[in-house]
Amino acid sequence: MLLALALVAGLPLSARAAEPAAGPAACAAIPLAGRDAAAVATPSAADAWGGPRSGNEATLSDRVVRYSIDAALDPVKHTVAGKQQLTWRNRSAQPVCSVYLHLYLNAFEGPGSTFMTELREGNDKFRSGVDVKDGNWGYVKLQDVAQDGAPVKWSFVQPDGGPGTDRTVVRLDLPQAVAPGASTTLDIEFFDQLPRVIARTGYYGSFHLVGQWFPKIGVLELPGERGATAPRWNAHEFHAHSEFYADYGEYDVRITVPKGYTVGATGEQTGARVEKDGKVTHRFVQGDVHDFAWTADKRYAKPLVGYYTGAGSPKVTVRVLYTPEYENNAKPALDATIESLEYFSRTLGPYPYRTVTVVIPPHNADEAGGMEYPTFFTASSFDEVPPGSTTRDLLDFVTIHEFGHGYFYGILGSNEFEEPMLDEGLNEYWDQRMLRAAKRDIHLGTPLMKKLGIDLRLPVFDYERLGAMTEHPADPLGQNSWNRMSGGSYGTVYSRTATTMRDLEAAVGTPALERAFKLYYARWKFRHPSIADLREALIEGTGQRSTVERIFASQVYGVHPVDDSIASFSSSEVLPQAGYVQYKGKRVELTSKAIDKAVADKREAWKKAHPGAKDSEGPFPYRTVVLVRRAGADVPQALLVKFADGSSETARFDGTRPWQRFTWTKPGKAVSVQLDPDHKVYLDASKFDDSRTLEGNGSVARRLSGQFASALQTLFSLLVSL
Structure with missing residues (x-):
């Protein structure tokens, strides 16, 4: 009865107080980024995020956070029991008494989340085409949080003004403030109930794709970083159209599953597997990334493995996980990944990690497809993928696209909440450039049409233009991910950005554009660039300020068709006209009759002199x-x-x-x-x-x-x- 009354009244149901506890008196509160945060117009400071990474540093990134996690999967109940040590460094010049964590899985706990509210109110299925049924919901529960043995109080907040029942962002009020330059470690016990696969995470049968599953700290931005003028926390709710943003760091994750399950994850598998009581623990370690995801399934076939070796990169092991019904998808996905490694390494910069794991989702788990995490992504799956078919084009493109996120979302740590065009849009553009360079068109016909001899195909950027909302664009490309007219408008982040960048390339020239993107990558890898930082790199790299600024003003910051x-x-024909003219000092009238005769005579004479002339040629x-x-x-x-x-x-x-x-x-x-x-x-x-x-x-x-x-x-x- 109490539960029903609380639901009807719309009260938040929380294990802790709804109001944040007061922090230590010495701590000044650090505000959160605003709900309207979007395209940054002011370039970041030269030393933002520690300055450009030269490659001579001890680590690829300036590691801010370290996660040590033990996770145990129950594949029958589809739960994960987790213990996590989160070590975070305060980069700011002031003490920090409260930190913010993302609890993304709570987007799927019920109708009161921001994610579900936006889907319902907007009737928008852009991210998810699955209706959640009874028993298929998911959530993450904080069970205990301690700082140096002292209990930590927490409360749920809604930085973007979402419903009070949204629990995707939590504020932790620390017993001990974190001094400037110092680090603190939080011991966190948590419990995941995975949803039936939805919006790129969850389970179907024995298949588990475990993404956005652990409490993840927000980003403390400092003055001069992405438009910040004072320290601020960047921690937005999980919106229907948003993805993610986090600090670089190190992950050391131990995953325990029943014996017979194959596991794939972000990073390198390290050490021997430990078997005990019918369960096996796998350890994965990866530095200089800002997220971690994994998969486990007892139906996976023997992984298909390939390798990439390229200048500036370590030897890269590419591992494709698939279930037997999609064996025919594995080799095309492997080939497309290795080709992507070569193209992105050559056109932007060398791939810095030692692994790539590709997951082909099993039958009835399509919702798990097409999602990216550092060194780990899911592709698509199709019954038949013959060369030159629409399905093969889709498999190749999704594979290239999800790998490409490893650069624009992964190595260039873009803020996908506030500036999604820096990832989805630029990645889409670079993917299509890769296909264009390979002279690959998009096949659009059906098998029946091919049997009839109809081979319909489009050049890649003509295909991209179809979804670019060219006639009535609704939102600037630089708008944030959630404050958009519709899912269709959010979709133009992909196609319209790609089309805009293609037009910019046509305007400035391909060599200048490629030079500018290499500069952007070299300057901002393992940092967090803004749209303004992209703009400045394009200006410097192309040397064409007016062209770049014109396009950014009209399409990125503005929305002009x-x-x-x-x-x-x-x-x-320009013929003589009737009227008076001056002739030998006298006014003489040229009559229409006289002009008609003169014109006819001149045309007849001209035709005699030019017997082979066309009708469109003549004396006038x-x-x-x-x-x-x-x-x-x-x-x-x-x-x-x-x-x-x-x-x-x-x-x-x-x-x-x-x-x-x-x-x-x-x-x-x-x-x-x-x-x-x-x-x-x-x-x-x-x-x-x-x-x-x-x-x-x-x-x-x-x-x-x-x-x-x-x-x-x-x-x-x-x-x-x-």
Whole structure:
């Protein structure tokens, strides 16, 4: 009865006091990052996060935290019993009396979490397509927290103003303040009830993907780091569209499972497995990462193993875990991972770790697919993956994409809460560049269509453009992950960022763009860059400040569609006109009849002199007029006009004026006009209105920049409706 009354009243159910206890009097409270935190505009200080990592330091990152965890899986009840020692260093210049932990699994404990509330109120299934049924919920419970043997009080907080029943962030009030530069160790006992696999974590049968499963400390940001002007805690609730952000450190994790279970995890397996009472303990250790995930299943086949050796990297062992029904997925996933290791190492910087573990989710566990953790990720799984098929393209792309997160989310520790474009968006762009370099198109046809001889495919960035919300973008690319119009708008973090970066590459040139991204990676690896830090690296690396700032202002910090079009196009002969003219000092009237006869005589004489001339050629010049309309952001574009005699004229259309008129007077008639003839602008809302032709120019190819993608989109919509 008490439980029912509390639920009806909407009261938070907590084992501890709902109000935070007062900390030591000497401690000044450190605020949390605001609920509206998003695109940072001020570049970080040069010494942020300890300054750039030269490679000569003792460790790859400036390790702030260390986790030593013992975890025991009960695969029947789908629970994890955990004991954790969390050692955290205070980088700030002031004492710290309270710290914040993420308890991500509580997103799945019931309808009162921020995650579930946002899914319900927004009817939004972007992250999760599974409805939670009775008995399938999950949670993490703090059982005991102590600092040097003294009990620690805690309370749940909602930094982003979520419901008071959300318990994904907890504040710990420490008995002993942590002095500047000092470290403290917290002994934490916790218990996980894993959910039926949802939003990339949980179980299905004997399969367990254990992600975001342990109490994880938030990030204390200092002045000059990601726009901070004073120390602040960065610890947001787990939103339906958010992912993660954490400090670099070291993980030493012992995982105990029943004998017969295969385990895969972040990092390197260390030491001999310890068997006792029918259970086996596996130890995994990894430094210079900011998260840890693992999997266990008694159905896994013998892992498929491969290796990568490349300049600047250690020998990398790639291990693919899969269940027997998806054996045909293992080799393609292994090959795509090794190819990704080569491409990302060559174009950004060497892969620094010794392992990559790839998980192919089993049947009915699709929700576990497509998720990244340091040195560990899940791909997708398909019944058939023949070369040149849509399913093979999807398997390859998901594998490349999840590996790529190891760079943009892993090595470049982006804040996925506040600036998701730095991970999801930039990673999507680099993935598509990898496919483009390999001359890989996206196959879009069905097996039936292939049998009928219809081979539909798209270049990768034409495919990406389809999801970029080019016509009516809703949110700036730099917006945070949760404050967005819809799941579809959040989805444009991927496609619209990739399309924007592709347009930037077209504007500044590929060599300059590649140089800039290598600079960004070298400067910010094992740190936590902001959007402003990316912007400055792109400016410095390309040497084209105005272009970079224009694109960031209109697309990253702002949300302006690009919508240019050919409004009108004409090319007409310039003929003598009736009226008075001055002739030998006298006013003489040229009548229409006289002009018509003179024009006819001149044309007849010209044809006799030019018997092979085309209809579009003659004794009189042509006046060509093109009117271009601009209904969106200023994007400099080229305008190409072709004439019947084979000549052409090029003009530049830029500025914020809503229209511009271009005119030429030439001997020949114009036959076509094309905006963006070099296909540089993929953000344009429609490419159908970028070109026009005049009748009678059958010899002229009708070049419709990017319209292949739009035409196919229409075709697929039709096919789906049949």
